[in-house]
Amino acid sequence: MDDSTKPIDDATPIDDISGLKLPRDKVYTLKEIYVYEANNIALATLKYLSATPSKKIAPFSYAWLLELHKEMLGDVWEWAAGRCRQVELTIGIKAYQIPMELKKLCDDIAFWQANKTFDIYETATRIHHRAVQIHPFLNGNGRWSRMLANIYLKQNGSMPVKWQEDLLSSVNPKRDAYIEALKLADSGDYTRLIEMHRITY
Ligand SMILES: Nc1ncnc2c1ncn2[C@@H]1O[C@H](COP(=O)(O)OP(=O)(O)O)[C@@H](O)[C@H]1O
Numbered sequence: 001m002d003d004s005t006k007p008i009d010d011a012t013p014i015d016d017i018s019g020l021k022l023p024r025d026k027v028y029t030l031k032e033i034y035v036y037e038a039n040n041i042a043l044a045t046l047k048y049l050s051a052t053p054s055k056k057i058a059p060f061s062y063a064w065l066l067e068l069h070k071e072m073l074g075d076v077w078e079w080a081a082g083r084c085r086q087v088e089l090t091i092g093i094k095a096y097q098i099p100m101e102l103k104k105l106c107d108d109i110a111f112w113q114a115n116k117t118f119d120i121y122e123t124a125t126r127i128h129h130r131a132v133q134i135h136p137f138l139n140g141n142g143r144w145s146r147m148l149a150n151i152y153l154k155q156n157g158s159m160p161v162k163w164q165e166d167l168l169s170s171v172n173p174k175r176d177a178y179i180e181a182l183k184l185a186d187s188g189d190y191t192r193l194i195e196m197h198r199i200t201y
């Protein structure tokens, strides 16, 4: 596969297009699908990041975590958007554990907020990292996790991080450092990933 067709950090090759909602009179390249996804995600970005999102519209509840993914990708993917995957992937926890782990994440977010356990950058970082470690969906986990972190930052008075989601992986200057920071966070060291959440340009 030509690398230029890959999105910023496409770890999940799209090998099942059965749920694709686009007109079926043609075959789409990954890059074309990515553009449709980006247009869908832009609507969610407008909804959540154009002004401070209230707790009412972004409650960080279990149902909302799934709903957000559906808002981001539901115009493009029929059944895969907003639904927990039922198959194992190379990244992420076992499928049967996903609902429980997502619920735990919601409870932890509420606890961190109530107890001011971490500052907002570290909280956003931990939300992002846990969300992507769980990897609840067939695809879009990276973009959804980064959106979650950005909504949290915006809700708490900080600027969203510019991940340059509009760039393809082959030209995204942040990709390598980002993946490295995620791996470091896997080993318990959040410093590099936290740094990335502080940088708003
Ligand atoms: N070793 C890794 N290589 C690539 N992505 C990784 C790795 N570890 C974790 N990830 C996360 O997985 C995401 C890719 O998952 P995927 O579901 O395809 O999301 P998206 O479609 O939004 O890129 C990356 O954006 C990143 O957040």
Ligand SMILES: [Mg+2]
Binding pocket: 007, 009, 010, 011, 012, 013, 139, 140, 141
């Ligand atoms: Mg992907």
